[in-house]
């Protein structure tokens with residue numbers, strides 16, 4: 001497919017035309033100097049010198065001071081999804097020039113870093129089960145995949161612990177059906193009856209519970225920060241360029257479209273403009289652009305005219321979620337699963353010192369403002385604590401220690417992944433909208449993007465049903481196990 005993209009990507013003649021075009025009419029804030037992608041004609045010698053300069057000067061290869069003027073694959077957002085996509089593209093060989101543009105190297109608001117790092121195989125859609133199972137498999141061997149020559153192996157701190165989904169009587173059949181499907185995918189999920197639950201978890205209040213599903217293998221949680229940094233280190237070794245900056249604008253040109261009625265003009269995406277911390281705005285041409293901007297993916301898509309000039313919009317928006325850390329000296333210890341209560345509240349242990357993290361999603365009507373990442377402590381007192389203390393009475397004697405908030409990359413239509421090309425702009429790819437399960441899907445999504453670009457189809461897990469076209473065709477794919 002890269003060849004197909006390359007055909008649509010700026011050809012030499014188009015680039016030559018770019019040389020003659022005037023700067024865009026609105027190049028952004030007046031104080032920013034605009035650096036066009038192709039204003040300076042580089043000689044082959046200068047290109048070679050620029051490419052190899054880091055080797056001679058000792059600068060870190062891959063960490064760019066400025067934005068390249070062109071690249072094969074430009075990835076917007078260096079969270080887990082963008083980082084994983086770059087890894088699989090480069091790990092496959094040298095054929096792609098891959099650039100990640102990330103505006104915040106501290107990842108202070110990135111969904112990945114503010115997540116709980118949970119991996120479960122308990123979903124209601126087979127492809128979601130398969131994606132999480134791939135993460136488990138990758139994490140079994142991550143040191144082989146990600147160790148950088150001459151450096152200590154990375155450590156992602158994977159804790160093996162099953163999720164426990166509790167079900168009341170009216171949800172029991174759904175749970176049974178899901179476990180059957182999960183097991184058919186190879187997941188090690190089992191059903192525990194009320195009697196089995198009582199025996200296994202004597203500290204749990206089982207009022208209103210009929211049964212539960214439990215992951216006996218492969219589920220747990222890891223440190224997403226460590227995984228992203230391990231991937232980033234490997235990416236830099238593999239030659240991925242990292243550019244600090246914010247994508248602020250898309251640039252287009254048009255190509256002739258031959259139709260039965262004659263020749264029409266077809267608009268296509270040529271590249272993006274990036275605001276760099278040096279105060280300048282750089283243009284960068286790209287054959288393929290991946291939107292992996294997490295909670296801001298809808299905003300980036302709008303920047304490209306999606307939902308403005310072409311419809312429908314990308315239905316992804318930030319939704320604020322809180323995570324509370326509590327201490328409970330008498331709480332459950334090693335046998336504490338990643339517990340998902342019937343109320344929607346969840347709790348899991350954090351280490352072994354009587355610490356836990358917990359939270360819940362608010363109702364649709366009570367969605368908090370996304371203006372900032374302030375924590376709502378009343379939500380804990382009024383919603384989360386009563387639920388977890390009802391289910392595990394020991395938590396009545398717990399103390400809130402601290403809390404944080406992060407943004408879900410929320411798909412407002414069906415709370416599921418959106419992946420693949422935009423129907424109109426074929427070189428613009430999405431990998432968005434996982435709505436709270438992107439950390440456990442990020443690696444599989446990254447691999448899928450590589451397959452989609454390289455082979456023009458998904459080779460391992462067929463994710464074609466998660467395409468953008470489903471919104472125009474009104475075929476939502478509803479995942480029912482959203483926490």
Ligand SMILES: Cc1cc2nc3c(=O)[nH]c(=O)nc-3n(C[C@H](O)[C@H](O)[C@H](O)COP(=O)(O)OP(=O)(O)OC[C@H]3O[C@@H](n4cnc5c(N)ncnc54)[C@H](O)[C@@H]3O)c2cc1C
Pocket residue numbers: 076077078079080081082101102103104107109110111112113114115116117118119245246247248292293294295296300321322323405406407408409431432434435436437438439440441442
């Ligand atoms: C509280 C919480 C708990 C969670 N728990 C889990 C869990 O247990 N398990 C699980 O699987 N998932 C969980 N998630 C969801 C998961 O974190 C996300 O689905 C996943 O991290 C999304 O990864 P991403 O790379 O797409 O987005 P991000 O990690 O948000 O990365 C996107 C990046 O894009 C950058 N960016 C945005 N716009 C631009 C631009 N214009 N130019 C340049 N850069 C830009 C941002 O700075 C950001 O770094 C949780 C999320 C939250 C908030």
